[in-house]
Amino acid sequence: MNINTPLPAAVLSPELIARFTAIVGERHALTDAREIEAYVTEERNLYRGRSPLVLRPGSTEEVAAICRLASEARVGIVPQGGNTGLVGGQTPLNGEVVISLKRMDKIREVDTSSNTMTVEAGVVLQTAQEKADEVDRLFPLALGAQGSCTIGGNLSTNAGGTAALAYGLARDMALGVEVVLADGRVLNLLSKLKKDNTGYDLRDLFIGAEGTLGIITAATLKLFPKPRAVETAFVGLQSPEAALKLLGIAQAEAASSLTSFELIAEIALDFSVRHEGNRDPLQSRYPWYVLIELSSPRDDARGALESILERGMEDGLVDDAAIAASTTQSQAFWKLREDISHAQKPEGGSIKHDVSVPVASVPRFIAEANEAVVKLIDGCRPVPFGHLGDGNIHYNVSQPIGADKAAFLARWHEVNTAVFDIVLRLGGSISAEHGIGALKRDDLPGVKDKTAIELMRTIKAAFDPLGIMNPGKVL
Amino acid sequence: MNINTPLPAAVLSPELIARFTAIVGERHALTDAREIEAYVTEERNLYRGRSPLVLRPGSTEEVAAICRLASEARVGIVPQGGNTGLVGGQTPLNGEVVISLKRMDKIREVDTSSNTMTVEAGVVLQTAQEKADEVDRLFPLALGAQGSCTIGGNLSTNAGGTAALAYGLARDMALGVEVVLADGRVLNLLSKLKKDNTGYDLRDLFIGAEGTLGIITAATLKLFPKPRAVETAFVGLQSPEAALKLLGIAQAEAASSLTSFELIAEIALDFSVRHEGNRDPLQSRYPWYVLIELSSPRDDARGALESILERGMEDGLVDDAAIAASTTQSQAFWKLREDISHAQKPEGGSIKHDVSVPVASVPRFIAEANEAVVKLIDGCRPVPFGHLGDGNIHYNVSQPIGADKAAFLARWHEVNTAVFDIVLRLGGSISAEHGIGALKRDDLPGVKDKTAIELMRTIKAAFDPLGIMNPGKVL
Numbered sequence: 001m002n003i004n005t006p007l008p009a010a011v012l013s014p015e016l017i018a019r020f021t022a023i024v025g026e027r028h029a030l031t032d033a034r035e036i037e038a039y040v041t042e043e044r045n046l047y048r049g050r051s052p053l054v055l056r057p058g059s060t061e062e063v064a065a066i067c068r069l070a071s072e073a074r075v076g077i078v079p080q081g082g083n084t085g086l087v088g089g090q091t092p093l094n095g096e097v098v099i100s101l102k103r104m105d106k107i108r109e110v111d112t113s114s115n116t117m118t119v120e121a122g123v124v125l126q127t128a129q130e131k132a133d134e135v136d137r138l139f140p141l142a143l144g145a146q147g148s149c150t151i152g153g154n155l156s157t158n159a160g161g162t163a164a165l166a167y168g169l170a171r172d173m174a175l176g177v178e179v180v181l182a183d184g185r186v187l188n189l190l191s192k193l194k195k196d197n198t199g200y201d202l203r204d205l206f207i208g209a210e211g212t213l214g215i216i217t218a219a220t221l222k223l224f225p226k227p228r229a230v231e232t233a234f235v236g237l238q239s240p241e242a243a244l245k246l247l248g249i250a251q252a253e254a255a256s257s258l259t260s261f262e263l264i265a266e267i268a269l270d271f272s273v274r275h276e277g278n279r280d281p282l283q284s285r286y287p288w289y290v291l292i293e294l295s296s297p298r299d300d301a302r303g304a305l306e307s308i309l310e311r312g313m314e315d316g317l318v319d320d321a322a323i324a325a326s327t328t329q330s331q332a333f334w335k336l337r338e339d340i341s342h343a344q345k346p347e348g349g350s351i352k353h354d355v356s357v358p359v360a361s362v363p364r365f366i367a368e369a370n371e372a373v374v375k376l377i378d379g380c381r382p383v384p385f386g387h388l389g390d391g392n393i394h395y396n397v398s399q400p401i402g403a404d405k406a407a408f409l410a411r412w413h414e415v416n417t418a419v420f421d422i423v424l425r426l427g428g429s430i431s432a433e434h435g436i437g438a439l440k441r442d443d444l445p446g447v448k449d450k451t452a453i454e455l456m457r458t459i460k461a462a463f464d465p466l467g468i469m470n471p472g473k474v475l
Numbered sequence: 476m477n478i479n480t481p482l483p484a485a486v487l488s489p490e491l492i493a494r495f496t497a498i499v500g501e502r503h504a505l506t507d508a509r510e511i512e513a514y515v516t517e518e519r520n521l522y523r524g525r526s527p528l529v530l531r532p533g534s535t536e537e538v539a540a541i542c543r544l545a546s547e548a549r550v551g552i553v554p555q556g557g558n559t560g561l562v563g564g565q566t567p568l569n570g571e572v573v574i575s576l577k578r579m580d581k582i583r584e585v586d587t588s589s590n591t592m593t594v595e596a597g598v599v600l601q602t603a604q605e606k607a608d609e610v611d612r613l614f615p616l617a618l619g620a621q622g623s624c625t626i627g628g629n630l631s632t633n634a635g636g637t638a639a640l641a642y643g644l645a646r647d648m649a650l651g652v653e654v655v656l657a658d659g660r661v662l663n664l665l666s667k668l669k670k671d672n673t674g675y676d677l678r679d680l681f682i683g684a685e686g687t688l689g690i691i692t693a694a695t696l697k698l699f700p701k702p703r704a705v706e707t708a709f710v711g712l713q714s715p716e717a718a719l720k721l722l723g724i725a726q727a728e729a730a731s732s733l734t735s736f737e738l739i740a741e742i743a744l745d746f747s748v749r750h751e752g753n754r755d756p757l758q759s760r761y762p763w764y765v766l767i768e769l770s771s772p773r774d775d776a777r778g779a780l781e782s783i784l785e786r787g788m789e790d791g792l793v794d795d796a797a798i799a800a801s802t803t804q805s806q807a808f809w810k811l812r813e814d815i816s817h818a819q820k821p822e823g824g825s826i827k828h829d830v831s832v833p834v835a836s837v838p839r840f841i842a843e844a845n846e847a848v849v850k851l852i853d854g855c856r857p858v859p860f861g862h863l864g865d866g867n868i869h870y871n872v873s874q875p876i877g878a879d880k881a882a883f884l885a886r887w888h889e890v891n892t893a894v895f896d897i898v899l900r901l902g903g904s905i906s907a908e909h910g911i912g913a914l915k916r917d918d919l920p921g922v923k924d925k926t927a928i929e930l931m932r933t934i935k936a937a938f939d940p941l942g943i944m945n946p947g948k949v950l
Contacts, residue, residue, distance in 0.1 A: 111833070113835030115834070164669070187930065192834075192902060196831060197633050197904070197907060199911060199923060200688070200931045200949075202931070207676065208675065208676055209676075254772060257731075297727065356670045358589040359590070359667075359669070360586065429671035431671070435672045436674060440673075448673055452662060462936075462937045
C-alpha cells in the first residue's frame, strides 16, 4: 500500500515550468506550496501527494498543448477534477504536474429535442443536475460528493451512485466524449447519437480509465424525462435475505420505476442517528433497513410503492415501513443514508471496501464477511450498507470500541484480503464503483483475469508509450 | 466497393487442413464446396465469398486451438454466427477459413436471482428470448432476423432492433463476454456484476468490433422483468415533424415504458400491404405513420397510451389511430413493419442506408435526403422507415418504376455519398446498427474522426499483429 508514503520532491527546471506556465498564463499556473496544498491532499487523508506545478487550463487546446509539452519533456501528469476520488487516483504521488480541469466549466450546449447536454469536464455534477432541471429534464447521476465532484472525474472513474439501479453508471449516461491523448492529439467523439456502429467503442475505453489513457475534456450527456412522482419508503426488516426477496417484489411491481434500493445495517442507522442528528424514521429498531425510491413519469408511484410494501408484509418480509409524506421527509430519509460514512468517524478508524457480488449473493457475502473480519479482529464492528439492487455493498468495518485507531488501520490490508477472498469466491469485484487508483493497484493482478491484465497493459503501452498519463495508477 | 468482386481460390496445404480438421473432428470440418456454399453466400446477394475450409468448433478450447494454429500458419479466419449480417462482415472475401460458432449453442446458466443468463455465442436470439420467457423474464433484444441470428453475432455487431429505445443496444444487454484472441488466449470477462470498476472496459471493445479483435465465444446477458401489459398503437399523421412532437409527448407520459416508436412512410406501408398481404390498420391513408409500443410491469399501459394519443389529437398531431385490441392485432401491426424491407423486392432494386442523426434532426434529414436522391435519379422512390426514437432511419431508395435494376444498383455508391453527406452535416452516423463490415469499410476514413481511426488502427495492430482476424473488415 502507498498510503502516506513520503514522496521525494519533484524536479522540474525553471525553464520547463516557464514553458508550461506560458500555456495557461501566470494566473493559472500554481507553484506556491500553500496554493498547491489543496491539490495534493484529499478528504480521507489516505494520500498526501507532492507536486511542483498545478496547471489550470481553460480550454481543450490548452490541455492539448500541456500534453504535447509533457510528452516532449517526459513529465508525468495527473488530471484532477473535484478532487473527491476515494482511491487516490487524483493525487500526484510521484511529484507529477497536476492538471486541474476545474476552469473548464462551460456548458457548451443543452439540446432538449435530442435530450442531450454537452459540458466541459470541469462542470460540477450538481450544476449539471440543476441545468437539466431548468429545462424540465433529469440528469440522473447522484452521489454524495455531487456538490464538488466534476463530470470529467465522474466519467474517468465511471461513478455509480444511488440511481444506478434504474439509470446505470456514469458510462451509461454519456453519449460521447472529447479526449486529449498523451501526445496532445484531440479525439473528438462528442456525439448526440444513440446509435453509432462505426468501429471500435473508444468512448468506453476512456470512461473508467482513471486518466491513465487520456484526459477527458468534455462529454455529451444523456438527459431523461423528469419524473412527475417520486415516492420514498424506509423499511425495517430482519435480514439481507428478506431485503433481497423484497427487491424481487419491487422489481416485478415497479420495473424501471424502481430507482433506488439501498440496504442499511442497524449499526449504520444507529451511527447516523447518534452522530449526525438524524431521526429514526421507524418507532422500533430492526436488524436491517432498506430505503426504496420509485420515480414515475405519471402520478402512480405511490400506488406501486404501497403495493410493494403490502406484498412484502403479506410475505412476512417487511416488519415496519414509513412512506415519506413530503419532499422534506424524503430528503431526511436520504440524509440518514448519505451521512453513514461520515457518521463512522466519531467511532474511530474504519477500514473500507467498495465491493460488488452477484445480487443474489449479497446475503451470503455479508454473513461470511462478518464472520471473517470478527474472527480476524475481535470486537471490530462491520457497518455494511449500499446499493443492494446493484449487488454493491460498501462494506466498512469500524474499529473495536476503545481500540487504538492507528493499530486498527495498520491491519487495513489484512482485512481487505479476508474480505476480497470472499468477494472473489462469489464472483464479485473488489471495486464496484470507486475504481482502482493507487489504493487497489497492487491488488488488481491477484483478482483480475490474467489475459485482461495483459490486454490492459497492451492498451496502456499503445496509447501512452512514454507512461506520462497518471503514472502509478490502475496498472 | 467490394460488392461481387470475384475472388481467387485460397491455398491451404492438405497438411494444414488436416491439422485444422483434427481440432474439431472430421464431421465438423467442411471442405466440400457444396457444403461450404451456405457459409460464403448471404441473403442480400451483395457478397459472394470463397473458403477452402469451414470449421465448426464445439467449445471455447477448440476455438482457441484454431486461433493458435491460424496464428502459427498466418491464415486469415472469419468468425460467423447465423450469417444474417447486412454489411458482409461474416463473409470470407479473401478465401479465409470460416469459423462457424453455431455448434456452440449451450445455455450455460440461467440465474433468476441475479437476473442473468450465460449463453454460448451460437445460441439463436429467439432461443435466448424463449429461455428468458420460460423463467418469467424478458431478454429484450428483438430484430427481424431473430429466428436465425446468434448472440455472438448480435454482440459482435452491437445489434439494435425495435426495443432499443427502452433497453438499448446489444452492448447494453451484456454484463460480460468470453473472447478468444488472435493468438488463442482466452479472455474471461464473464460476470454477473452490474458494477465492476476494476480497470479498462475491455468488454465493450470486443462488442461491436465485428470479429476483428477476437472471437466472442460466450456472454452473460441481462434479464429484465417481463412486462405485464404491452399496448400497441398504429397512428396516422402528416409529417415526420408531427411524429417527432408526438415522440416528445410519449416520452414525457410514458418514460421508460415507451419501448418502441417506429416511423413509417406511406410508401413503405403501401408496399407492405400490397406485396406481403398485410392489412392497413387505419381506414384512410396518411403521409406518415408511427407504430408505438408501451410495456409496463403493471396494468396501466393502456391508460398511458390513450393519454398520449389524446394529447396528440388535441395538439393536432394525430390524424387517426388504432390501438391493438389483442396480441394477434399487435402482431399484425408489427408484421406490417417488419415486412417493409422484404416488400421492397417486387418493386425492383433498393439502395439501402442504415443511418442515424440526432433525434431532433430526423425530419430535416428525411426532407433533404428525399430532395437529394430524386435530384440524382429522377423517379427513384425513397422508402424511409425506422426507429425514430433512436434517430435511426433505414433510408432505403427503391428504383424508378420500370427502370433497369442493374443500372440503378450500379449507382449505389453515388446515392450513398449524397445521403451520407447530409447525415454527416447533421452530426449523424453512416452506420447506426448494422456495422461497417466490408460494405462501408472504404467510407469509414471519410466520416470518422481522424484520431479515432488512428486509435482503432493502434488497437487492431496491438491485438492482432498478424492481421488474421476477419481481415479486410471495418479497418
